[in-house]
Amino acid sequence: MPGRRSQANRIRSTRIQDVMATDEVRWVAEARRGDRNAFRLLVEAYSRALFALCMRITRDSTMAEDAVQEAFFNAYRHLGDFDGRSSFKTWLHRIAVNAALEQLRRNGKHGVTVSDAGADDDGEDFLASRPDEAPTPDRHALGGEIGRQIEDQLARMSTLERTAFVMRHHEGQSLETIAETLSLNISASKQAIFRAVRKLRGALEPLR
Amino acid sequence: MNTISDNDLILYFYRDGLDAARIGEIDDALFASPDLRARYTRLQQMLHAVDGEPAPEPDAQFSVRVWQRLDAQIAAMQRSQPSTGRRARLLELLHSLLVPRAAFAAACMLLLAISVGFYAGRTTAPQPGEIAQTRANAMATRVLDAYVAEHLRATEGLLLTAANSDDAGLVGNRDLAASLVDSNRLYAQAATRSGNTRLADFLRQLEPVLLELANQSPDTSVQSIDGLRDYLKKTDLLFQVRATQARIDAAGKHST
Numbered sequence: 001m002p003g004r005r006s007q008a009n010r011i012r013s014t015r016i017q018d019v020m021a022t023d024e025v026r027w028v029a030e031a032r033r034g035d036r037n038a039f040r041l042l043v044e045a046y047s048r049a050l051f052a053l054c055m056r057i058t059r060d061s062t063m064a065e066d067a068v069q070e071a072f073f074n075a076y077r078h079l080g081d082f083d084g085r086s087s088f089k090t091w092l093h094r095i096a097v098n099a100a101l102e103q104l105r106r107n108g109k110h111g112v113t114v115s116d117a118g119a120d121d122d123g124e125d126f127l128a129s130r131p132d133e134a135p136t137p138d139r140h141a142l143g144g145e146i147g148r149q150i151e152d153q154l155a156r157m158s159t160l161e162r163t164a165f166v167m168r169h170h171e172g173q174s175l176e177t178i179a180e181t182l183s184l185n186i187s188a189s190k191q192a193i194f195r196a197v198r199k200l201r202g203a204l205e206p207l208r
Numbered sequence: 209m210n211t212i213s214d215n216d217l218i219l220y221f222y223r224d225g226l227d228a229a230r231i232g233e234i235d236d237a238l239f240a241s242p243d244l245r246a247r248y249t250r251l252q253q254m255l256h257a258v259d260g261e262p263a264p265e266p267d268a269q270f271s272v273r274v275w276q277r278l279d280a281q282i283a284a285m286q287r288s289q290p291s292t293g294r295r296a297r298l299l300e301l302l303h304s305l306l307v308p309r310a311a312f313a314a315a316c317m318l319l320l321a322i323s324v325g326f327y328a329g330r331t332t333a334p335q336p337g338e339i340a341q342t343r344a345n346a347m348a349t350r351v352l353d354a355y356v357a358e359h360l361r362a363t364e365g366l367l368l369t370a371a372n373s374d375d376a377g378l379v380g381n382r383d384l385a386a387s388l389v390d391s392n393r394l395y396a397q398a399a400t401r402s403g404n405t406r407l408a409d410f411l412r413q414l415e416p417v418l419l420e421l422a423n424q425s426p427d428t429s430v431q432s433i434d435g436l437r438d439y440l441k442k443t444d445l446l447f448q449v450r451a452t453q454a455r456i457d458a459a460g461k462h463s464t
Contacts, residue, residue, distance in 0.1 A: 043271065044271050047274050055266075064264070069281075169255065170263075174224055200258065
């Protein structure tokens with residue numbers, strides 16, 4: 001039964017995505033012709049996801065809101081440049097990443113945050129040093145604590161590391177897109193993600 | 209000897225940055241090595257723990273608030289572009305203001321038309337010559353006023369954006385500002401030629417600000433941008449633009 005339910009949910013989810021994609025194409029086309037109502041529908045569809053993205057990068061709700069605002073305004077002004085090679089969502093999220101980074105720059109928070117870079121950047125393997133331990137009920141009970149630790153580790157990352165990680169892990173963007181968005185080469189994008197993941201290990205180790 | 213690093217496992221987890229052959233090697237190694245499987249499981253647990261964190265959620269009114277602010281921004285931006293109303297049909301050429309070269313051409317044509325109008329009034333007027341001269345002058349003035357009013361509307365929008373928008377907004381309006389500089393010069397010349405020295409002087413006053421906006425670039429210093437915004441806020445330039453525009457509009461209504 002659960003399997004059948006999960007399959008039904010998947011089908012429903014796929015249908016919703018198909019409808020969204022069709023609507024998106026129509027709204028984008030209408031917005032490009034100057035239809036503000038169509039653009040409003042795009043704002044309603046994507047503003048919350050954009051907030052989550054910008055919040056993960058800026059870690060500040062005011063900056064995240066300003067970044068979303070700016071991202072939509074920039075998207076509206078450059079709708080004519082949207083060539084449809086990527087989805088509108090991908091295009092919009094890339095604009096939002098830059099808007100979030102711009103907010104950090106403006107607020108003087110774009111620098112590297114507290115970091116023990118020496119330990120994290122040594123390139124040595126770290127996974128082997130951790131005890132092999134399956135999750136237990138006790139550890140599940142510590143879920144809130146793990147969440148706090150993850151937050152702390154995300155805060156320890158530099159803006160670049162956090163943005164690259166958010167784009168790869170939460171947004172599912174390719175290394176190529178990350179490199180293009182952050183004006184890096186692929187190798188530097190990989191290194192930023194490696195450093196971010198290394199810093200995350202600290203979130204779970206004290207709880208084991 | 210284990211040749212698969214943690215970094216390889218991270219790329220493997222995301223299935224990104226590795227070619228198919230390397231992915232195949234890691235697949236085989238994971239199948240063959242319990243140690244590697246344990247390492248990969250730890251990585252998965254760690255990254256899945258991140259997924260377990262709830263996505264940041266804005267408050268319930270967030271989307272409404274974003275749209276309200278955005279709608280106002282878009283309206284301000286559109287005000288900086290020529291309108292398409294009944295009167296604007298007369299000014300269709302000026303709609304090309306967003307295209308610098310076309311804007312320049314439109315302003316040149318206007319200058320030519322006004323010159324010809326005055327010249328025709330002076331030289332080919334039928335009897336009685338004075339009446340024809342007056343009519344020609346009035347027509348030329350009305351045409352100039354209509355174009356200048358539209359020019360001032362575009363300028364007002366540009367100045368509003370400059371005073372309120374972000375740095376990217378300033379840079380994004382460079383082309384518009386450059387087109388307005390060209391048009392502004394020609395309207396100032398046309399105003400001088402038609403004897404409207406007050407309007408000509410005011411348009412010349414606008415030129416340095418338009419030039420400054422036309423020269424914005426992503427490299428422009430924050431101090432320079434802030435200085436421009438302070439200047440706009442401290443002077444009554446925006447008010448003067450609106451007042452001149454209102455005066456021209458009112459004159460147009462009286463004369464029709």
